[in-house]
Amino acid sequence: LAKTTQPISMDSYEGQEVNITCSHNNIATNDYITWYQQFPSQGPRFIIQGYKTKVTNEVASLFIPADRKSSTLSLPRVSLSDTAVYYCLVGVYNTDKLIFGTGTRLQVFP
Amino acid sequence: AAGVIQSPRHLIKEKRETATLKCYPIPRHDTVYWYQQGPGQDPQFLISFYEKMQSDKGSIPDRFSAQQFSDYHSELNMSSLELGDSALYFCASSTTSGGQETQYFGPGTRLLVL
Numbered sequence: 001l002a003k004t005t006q007p008i009s010m011d012s013y014e015g016q017e018v019n020i021t022c023s024h025n026n027i028a029t030n031d032y033i034t035w036y037q038q039f040p041s042q043g044p045r046f047i048i049q050g051y052k053t054k055v056t057n058e059v060a061s062l063f064i065p066a067d068r069k070s071s072t073l074s075l076p077r078v079s080l081s082d083t084a085v086y087y088c089l090v091g092v093y094n095t096d097k098l099i100f101g102t103g104t105r106l107q108v109f110p
Numbered sequence: 111a112a113g114v115i116q117s118p119r120h121l122i123k124e125k126r127e128t129a130t131l132k133c134y135p136i137p138r139h140d141t142v143y144w145y146q147q148g149p150g151q152d153p154q155f156l157i158s159f160y161e162k163m164q165s166d167k168g169s170i171p172d173r174f175s176a177q178q179f180s181d182y183h184s185e186l187n188m189s190s191l192e193l194g195d196s197a198l199y200f201c202a203s204s205t206t207s208g209g210q211e212t213q214y215f216g217p218g219t220r221l222l223v224l
Binding site for chain 2: 038041042043044045046049087097098099100101102103
């Protein structure tokens with residue numbers, strides 16, 4: 001499973017767009033990129049998943065360049081409730097387990 | 111929509127005791143996963159089951175065992191508890207629907223070993 005590297009923490013203000021970049025230089029051909037959000041003492045929550053180019057849902061967008069060695073989670077107009085830890089995971093499609101690395105702790109200020 | 115249910119939500123045990131954590135997956139989900147998250151740490155995969163058979167195993171101590179039952183619920187049995195077992199234990203469930211597998215996590219069981 002490819003190792004991922006994310007910033008340990010990020011700060012933002014309400015209403016701003018937040019972009020969290022994840023590096024995964026050793027991503028394999030069969031690997032997908034998945035992002036989860038976790039609030040304190042709660043289970044991780046699926047945000048978005050992609051393989052290449054751009055994926056968008058009602059919560060976020062995921063940008064993946066052609067070489068797939070990195071990916072960027074984009075959160076539009078964050079609010080205080082987006083304060084959480086965000087995990088980037090890389091793994092084989094339909095793989096059994098999720099391997100969590102050190103996530104990015106996002107703090108949104110009013 | 112129905113979510114993953116875990117019980118109990120909180121559990122306090124003493125060293126060397128045993129504990130049983132239960133997980134009820136989302137209806138029609140056939141795969142269950144267990145994760146452990148220590149204080150200030152990231153979730154770590156323990157074990158998973160698909161159609162009542164163990165499908166993968168992670169860093170689960172030999173003191174722990176788990177199984178999935180015919181109704182797809184799962185139980186994590188922990189014996190000879192140690193102080194270091196104090197953690198949040200999450201269960202997640204999934205199903206392969208349309209080729210994409212997304213794991214949905216429960217609220218967790220907070221275990222405190224004294």
